[in-house]
Amino acid sequence: xxxxxxxxxxxxxxxxxxxxxxxxxxxxxxxxxxxxxxxxxxxxxxxxxxxxxxxxxxxxxxxxxxxxxxxxxxxxxxxxxxxxxxxxxxxxxxxxxxxxxxxxxxxxxxxxxxxxxxxxxxxxxxxxxxxxxxxxxxxxxxxxxxxxxxxxxxxxxxxxxxxxxxxxxxxxxxxxxxxxxxxxxxxxxxxxxxxxxxxxxxxxxxxxxxxxxxxxxxxxxxxxxxxxxxxxxxxxxxxxxxxxxxxxxxxxxxxxxxxxxxxxxxxxxxxxxxxxxxxxxxxxxxxxxxxxxxxxxxxxxxxxxxxxxxxxxxxxxxxxxxxxxxxx
Numbered sequence: 001x002x003x004x005x006x007x008x009x010x011x012x013x014x015x016x017x018x019x020x021x022x023x024x025x026x027x028x029x030x031x032x033x034x035x036x037x038x039x040x041x042x043x044x045x046x047x048x049x050x051x052x053x054x055x056x057x058x059x060x061x062x063x064x065x066x067x068x069x070x071x072x073x074x075x076x077x078x079x080x081x082x083x084x085x086x087x088x089x090x091x092x093x094x095x096x097x098x099x100x101x102x103x104x105x106x107x108x109x110x111x112x113x114x115x116x117x118x119x120x121x122x123x124x125x126x127x128x129x130x131x132x133x134x135x136x137x138x139x140x141x142x143x144x145x146x147x148x149x150x151x152x153x154x155x156x157x158x159x160x161x162x163x164x165x166x167x168x169x170x171x172x173x174x175x176x177x178x179x180x181x182x183x184x185x186x187x188x189x190x191x192x193x194x195x196x197x198x199x200x201x202x203x204x205x206x207x208x209x210x211x212x213x214x215x216x217x218x219x220x221x222x223x224x225x226x227x228x229x230x231x232x233x234x235x236x237x238x239x240x241x242x243x244x245x246x247x248x249x250x251x252x253x254x255x256x257x258x259x260x261x262x263x264x265x266x267x268x269x270x271x272x273x274x275x276x277x278x279x280x281x282x283x284x285x286x287x288x289x290x291x292x293x294x295x296x297x298x299x300x301x302x303x304x305x306x307x308x309x310x311x312x313x314x315x316x317x318x319x320x321x322x323x324x325x326x327x328x
Contacts, residue, residue, distance in 0.1 A: 020044070021054040120144035121161070124276045124300055126254070135175065138164040140254050141276045141299075162194040164252060169207075182233050185210040191225075192251060199234040203248050211238055259299050266291045266313075266326070269305070277302045280323045288315060288328050 024041055027033070045052050121127050121139045129137040129145070133154070137145060143161025148154070154170070157178045167175045169188030177184040177193060179200040184193065189207035193200055202211055204225040211231045212222035223231055223238045228248060230241050253260040259276070261269050267289035270281035276299040283289045291313065297305055306324045310317040318325045 017048075017050055017054045021051070024055060116147065118144060118146045118159075123278055126257075133170065134168045136166045138166075138255060140164070158193055158195055158200075160195055162192065162254075164190070164192050164255065166190050167207075181213055181235060183212050183214045185212075192248075199232070202231040202233070203251060204229045204231075205245060205248055205252075213238065253296065254299055257299055258296050260296050262294055263292050264294070265289060266293065266309070269293060270326070273297075273299070273302050273305055276300060278322070281305065282323050282325045283327075284325055285327045288313075288326060 024044070027037070028041070045055060119127060119129055119139060121141060121143050123142045125139075125141060127139045129139070129147075131137070131147075137156065139145060140162040143163055144159045145163060146157040146159060148156065154173045154175045155178065156176070165175075165177065165186070167186040167189050169186070175186040177186075179193060179195050182200055184191070184202055187208040187210070189209045190205040191207075191209055192203040192205065202209070202225065204227055206227055208227075209225045210222060211225060211233055213233065213235060221238060223233075223240050225231055225240065228242050228245050230243060230248070232239050232241075247262070250260040250262065254276075259269075259272055261272075264272075267283045270283050274280045279302055281302060293308075295308075302324065306317050306319070306326065309315045309326050316327045318327075
């Protein structure tokens with residue numbers, strides 16, 4: 001069975017229009033909006049039906065999909081009064097920026113991915129592989145996989161990063177994912193795998209799967225996973241915990257170009273952003289690092305998160321080019 005990879009992406013013109021529409025929305029909400037700005041926007045909208053469609057689609061999403069919620073305890077004293085004033089604005093900004101990220105982010109899809117090939121993404125990238133049997137593999141940021149060069153193509157090596165698997169069940173040809181000295185065997189499954197220096201984390205969304213260590217001298221016991229299970233596997237152990245499916249699905253926000261945080265420390269949120277961006281967030285104060293937030297943010301807009309830290313949390317933010325430093 002063979003196949004040919006095909007690549008598709010949004011046309012450059014559509015991408016630039018969506019980006020411009022997002023800029024208009026953000027400026028109207030957060031800038032010093034004047035009558036001249038309103039006239040300029042009207043002129044831009046009147047230039048093309050494409051402009052109108054892009055603007056009003058983003059405006060609708062801006063109003064309907066905002067999810068930034070109240071900030072937790074432990075805020076600096078001077079930030080508490082700002083939270084009431086800014087919370088609504090940041091809901092809009094987070095939603096609009098997220099939608100803009102979806103529109104302008106290049107997502108490439110390879111249909112009928114050839115076997116024996118390696119596919120990879122850069123920092124902030126995403127790719128979708130559709131295999132000959134209809135199974136799909138979505139590669140997250142800075143990820144690489146290799147597909148077996150056999151007759152079935154039902155074995156994949158995750159050599160780095162994170163990927164979401166939607167696998168067509170075939171009892172005769174089980175699908176296997178190899179991660180270092182671990183093996184995940186699919187039994188008709190949707191699951192997320194994230195490779196780590198000492199092993200991997202597998203989150204099962206649907207179906208069932210088997211996780212086992214297969215390297216020389218491996219001591220870990222195999223584990224059978226059911227929906228909601230999270231397996232943390234090292235060379236010596238496999239531990240399984242359980243979460244509600246809805247909570248696990250927040251880990252898949254990257255498939256829509258966003259990061260979703262629930263009671264997440266500022267340090268952990270910054271670390272997650274750093275996976276998707278070359279400009280890194282540095283939280284230099286331990287007390288600040290422990291502050292917690294909820295919210296949905298565009299993965300590619302690190303400046304949106306920095307703006308939250310400055311304007312809502314009342315923190316000091318300094319842009320140093322390749323990094324943004326956040327402190328009290």
